[in-house]
Amino acid sequence: MDMDSNYLQIQPLLLMLTDKHFDFNIYLYQNDNYILYATPENFTEEHRSRLIRNGIENLYIDNSDKLTYELFIEKNLPDILESSKVPLQAKSKILYNHSLDVVESFFIQSGKEYLNKESYQKMVALVDNIYGFLEKNPYAIQSMRSLIATHYREYIHCINTALYAISLLIYHNEDSGRKLRKSFVRQVGVGALLHDIGKSKVHQSILSKPAALTSNEFEEVKKHPIYGLEMCQHMKLSQPVTQCVMFHHEKLDGSGYPSGTKNIPDHVRIVTIADMFDAITCDRPYRKHKVTGFEALKIISKDVERGKLDRAMVASFIRMISQGMIRL
Ligand SMILES: [Fe+2]
Ligand SMILES: [Fe+2]
Structure with a gap:
């Protein structure tokens, strides 16, 4: 995980491949800025397919959500590893x-x-x-x-x-x-x-x-x-x-x-x-x-x-x- 002051880079694959609910805001890094891409509330299928279409590699979360993010992975990892879709x-x-x-x-x-x-x-x-x-x-x-x-x-x-x-x-x-x-x-x-x-x-x-x-x-x-x-x-x-x-x-x-x-x-x-x-x-x-x-x-x-x-x-x-x- 890359450490950059207030943001942590995350694995975009995870969000692209699962339909699991998550509890953290997602940011993109563009033109030297972190831009809010989606919140748990407004994240739609369209957000997901746009990530896949554009092959986005640089997704970030707020540093303060690190624990929530780790728990999210821990909870969903077994399902992802079992899934025939991934x-x-x-x-x-x-x-x-x-x-x-x-x-x-x-x-x-x-x-x-x-x-x-x-x-x-x-x-x-x-x-x-x-x-x-x-x-x-x-x-x-x-x-x-x-x-x-x-x-x-x-x-x-x-x-x-x-x-x-x-x-x-x-x-x-x-x-x-x-x-x-x-x-x-x-x-x-x-x-x-x-x-x-x-x-x-x-x-x-x-x-x-x-x-x-x-x-x-x-x-x-x-x-x-x-x-x-x-x-x-x-x-x-x-x-x-x-x-x-x-x-x-x-x-x-x-x-x-x-x-x-x-x-x-x-x-x-x-x-x-x-x-x-x-x-x-x-x-x-x-x-x-x-x-x-x-x-x-x-x-x-x-x-x-x-x-x-x-x-x-x-x-x-x-x-x-x-x-x-x-x-x-
Ligand atoms: Fe050793
Ligand atoms: Fe060793």
Whole structure:
């Protein structure tokens, strides 16, 4: 969501595609001015079809309506994702943009204080929506991937990791004929969304350093799973969630950090593969060339040969790619 003094940009798709009632004024941005387009009372079908006809991208609401707007999305998102009238690409876009809003505000809050119950609940609802959507539309991961911002931000990386992890979890289990429990997927999804939350305790100058880290700086970065664990303990998070935060950099041969354990729960192994794939393919401040998905797979496969990653899970991930669910 773009922040501009008194107005917030919103997703026009949502208003174009649903006939749900909303409780906020809508503004257009024209000639350097915000102009009232419609109020909840006077909004008609004609307003809606004009938005669609003109392909309007820049819709805004008053800043003071932010909460009302978020509630509107939260309430209507499941229906939109289910609707046969809304194209898949539009659903993906709405869901991805909503993820950005939810996870960004969660990260901003958690940087200042300990995790807040209400925004945590929002994340759980988000994971439920992502799970339901990817379960019914396995190929939607591809359309969501095309939206993935290449510009690196911690919270964006966490969303991408969650998308890959949930897809891989669904796919890997279907492949091996096991039945997934919703409550379990929810915890893995939240764990993936939170996996790097501890980085908010690492100094920004280290995280965004446009050069290789000194060994002291690297030691500091390597503490983020422990910082994350401390933050999660205040929330009394379930074990599967906490394990994702604590163990996502551990390797099966014991070469990982922070503890060097070889004993890594299955669901964390999935998050680790998702995390690596996104971390390798994202733009980083210190990286001069973009690494392709194909190169990322080569790096990941090498780690399988070295006994660091779960062979069967990486094989599932590669099969997802070969079936075109994720295009490189
Ligand atoms: Fe990490
Ligand atoms: Fe990560």
